[in-house]
Amino acid sequence: MFRIRRIYDDLLPIDRNAIAQVQDILREQFPLLPKEKVSNIPDQLRNPFRYRFRSILFVAEGIKARVKGFALLQHVPDLRFCYLDFISAASYRTGGGIGGALYQRVREEALSLDAVGVFFECLPDDSNLCKDPRILKQNAERLRFYERFGARPIVNTSYETPVKPGDECPPYLVFDNLGRTMSLDRDLARRIVRAILETHYGNLCTPEYIERVVGSFTDQPVRLREQRYTKGEQRSEVKSIPSVEKRIALVVSDVHSIHHVHERGYVESPVRIGAILKEIESTGLFERANIQHFSEKHIKEVHDGKFVEYLKRVCENVEPGESVYPYVFPIRNMARPPKELPIRAGYYCIDTFTPLNEKAYFAAKRAVDCALTAARKILEGYRLAYALVRPPGHHAERRAFGGFCYFNSAAIAAQFMSTYGKVAILDIDYHHGNGTYDIFRHRSDVLTLSIHGHPHFAYPYFSGFEDERGEGAGAGFNVNYPLPENLTGEQYRRSLARALRRIARYKANVFIVTLGLDTAKGDPTGTWSLAPKDFNINGRMIGSLRLPTLVVQEGGYRIRTLGTNARHFFLGLWEGMHRFPNPIGMKTGKNREQKRENVGSHKSSPSQIPGLPCAV
Numbered sequence: 267m268f269r270i271r272r273i274y275d276d277l278l279p280i281d282r283n284a285i286a287q288v289q290d291i292l293r294e295q296f297p298l299l300p301k302e303k304v305s306n307i308p309d310q311l312r313n314p315f316r317y318r319f320r321s322i323l324f325v326a327e328g329i330k331a332r333v334k335g336f337a338l339l340q341h342v343p344d345l346r347f348c349y350l351d352f353i354s355a356a357s358y359r360t361g362g363g364i365g366g367a368l369y370q371r372v373r374e375e376a377l378s379l380d381a382v383g384v385f386f387e388c389l390p391d392d393s394n395l396c397k398d399p400r401i402l403k404q405n406a407e408r409l410r411f412y413e414r415f416g417a418r419p420i421v422n423t424s425y426e427t428p429v430k431p432g433d434e435c436p437p438y439l440v441f442d443n444l445g446r447t448m449s450l451d452r453d454l455a456r457r458i459v460r461a462i463l464e465t466h467y468g469n470l471c472t473p474e475y476i477e478r479v480v481g482s483f484t485d486q487p488v489r490l491r492e493q494r495y496t497k498g499e500q501r502s503e504v505k506s507i508p509s510v511e512k513r514i515a516l517v518v519s520d521v522h523s524i525h526h527v528h529e530r531g532y533v534e535s536p537v538r539i540g541a542i543l544k545e546i547e548s549t550g551l552f553e554r555a556n557i558q559h560f561s562e563k564h565i566k567e568v569h570d571g572k573f574v575e576y577l578k579r580v581c582e583n584v585e586p587g588e589s590v591y592p593y594v595f596p597i598r599n600m601a602r603p604p605k606e607l608p609i610r611a612g613y614y615c616i617d618t619f620t621p622l623n624e625k626a627y628f629a630a631k632r633a634v635d636c637a638l639t640a641a642r643k644i645l646e647g648y649r650l651a652y653a654l655v656r657p658p659g660h661h662a663e664r665r666a667f668g669g670f671c672y673f674n675s676a677a678i679a680a681q682f683m684s685t686y687g688k689v690a691i692l693d694i695d696y697h698h699g700n701g702t703y704d705i706f707r708h709r710s711d712v713l714t715l716s717i718h719g720h721p722h723f724a725y726p727y728f729s730g731f732e733d734e735r736g737e738g739a740g741a742g743f744n745v746n747y748p749l750p751e752n753l754t755g756e757q758y759r760r761s762l763a764r765a766l767r768r769i770a771r772y773k774a775n776v777f778i779v780t781l782g783l784d785t786a787k788g789d790p791t792g793t794w795s796l797a798p799k800d801f802n803i804n805g806r807m808i809g810s811l812r813l814p815t816l817v818v819q820e821g822g823y824r825i826r827t828l829g830t831n832a833r834h835f836f837l838g839l840w841e842g843m844h845r846f847p848n849p850i851g852m853k854t855g856k857n858r859e860q861k862r863e864n865v866g867s868h869k870s871s872p873s874q875i876p877g878l879p880c881a882v
């Protein structure tokens with residue numbers, strides 16, 4: 267058993283571990299590869315825009331995240347082609363369908379990138395080019411393997427010209443058109459071949475050599491070799507489906523509706539979840555995950571122990587159907603909490619409209635479980651996860667509830683993930699995330715940012731000001747963007763772009779978005795008027811950070827548009843992460859250098875390299 271997963275970068279331990287195993291395989295299977303070619307892989311993945319060839323790494327993982335094989339694909343957006351640099355199994359095990367599954371995944375990726383096809387080199391199966399019968403046999407097996415997918419060598423060119431006279435086994439350039447009927451244009455092929463030779467062999471081949479090979483592509487269209495090993499049995503068609511790592515792990519609270527405050531005007535109601543769910547599931551991007559149970563210790567790492575115990579006990583003691591509203595706030599004498607549990611509510615609460623009832627604790631605890639489950643999905647390799655929960659959490663402070671919130675699910679997830687690296691939390695609810703700020707304001711390992719209505723006119727009124735920037739070690743690690751009562755989508759995006767640039771500078775390993783949809787037009791708790799298209803653009807901008815991202819649901823109360831806005835947000839988020847590069851104008855060094863590396867070409871020393879790519 268294995269699963270194929272794309273590795274985007276080395277931000278999380280699971281990915282660092284996979285990359286290290288890939289590097290081990292490379293060193294073992296290709297001992298003559300230059301050291302930098304192997305050690306550069308994390309940098310190539312992390313900074314795809316620095317290189318003309320953008321690297322895409324797939325691993326086939328078995329149990330305990332053991333890497334059984336990998337494929338390193340390169341995408342060249344300006345020429346719209348992919349180049350398969352390596353495909354290899356770990357030495358301890360070959361076969362088992364790993365090579366075929368990896369290659370199929372590569373083809374799907376190339377198709378989704380709208381590439382004209384996949385190019386790669388393969389050692390020749392022609393006895394005029396390769397004398398050693400053992401190597402010849404291996405080469406024939408490889409070419410047979412690829413031919414089954416419709417990939418065949420380009421013929422009638424001098425690509426197979428040895429760089430030095432007498433070099434053995436110069437490779438073919440193989441082309442896979444991904445099962446489509448269109449043929450390869452000669453002029454495009456020339457530009458592609460030039461790019462391949464310059465990038466991969468720039469320091470081995472002379473400019474004259476490159477000119478000669480490029481000029482030898484004269485057929486229009488470029489011709490592929492006739493089928494040699496298969497007769498009409500090619501399985502060349504590719505289905506373009508979102509692969510596992512491109513799906514959004516979705517964790518929906520299954521008990522949220524037990525928390526139902528029936529008072530008129532209590533807008534935080536159970537129908538919110540269904541409204542969102544119905545719309546987002548129609549996108550086909552989401553994959554439901556089962557909720558895992560986590561111990562209360564995770565909550566107590568973020569919230570005051572006495573506060574957690576209080577919530578639990580008071581909820582146990584409220585009569586079914588009753589609600590306890592805080593009405594005494596003993597702020598002048600914190601040392602004397604009222605004895606009576608219902609009266610004590612104000613000792614732990616910031617407002618008068620967030621009631622305690624029989625089920626509040628359970629619903630809030632379940633929301634925390636959902637956020638932690640979604641966080642764990644990120645740590646397991648999903649790039650996006652969404653905890654669709656209520657009650658919300660971002661107003662819950664270390665020792666206080668309020669604003670419809672009891673436990674700060676996102677903060678608890680952030681604490682959980684902070685043991686794996688730096689976390690950035692962006693709060694895009696209409697209201698300031700005072701709870702999240704309160705919890706992390708002394709820390710620099712969790713960056714908190716919030717874009718919200720100015721506290722002069724918006725709840726919670728006492729926090730969310732620009733000059734709250736964190737305290738002590740956390741000074742400078744909170745940024746508030748309080749905005750005016752009326753604003754356009756464009757004005758909003760100016761602050762969003764600033765926030766995203768701050769996150770990019772922070773170099774977070776993990777990103778948490780606390781998603782409030784109460785910034786929308788007509789929301790009963792907000793004053794702004796963001797439209798579905800604004801949510802789409804905002805999502806796209808946020809996705810373009812391309813960080814492992816956990817989204818936790820917070821506010822949003824206009825049922826009629828809640829789902830549509832959520833759907834637009836997630837479509838944008840997904841597109842930003844997977845399709846549209848860099849719309850927020852971060853510096854990437856795109857044009858700074860075009861890497862020229864010696865890849866240990868078998869153009870120079872074919873007999874010493876076991877053959878690239880290596881079919882498994």
Ligand SMILES: [Zn+2]
Pocket residue numbers: 695696697782784791820821822
């Ligand atoms: Zn809100």
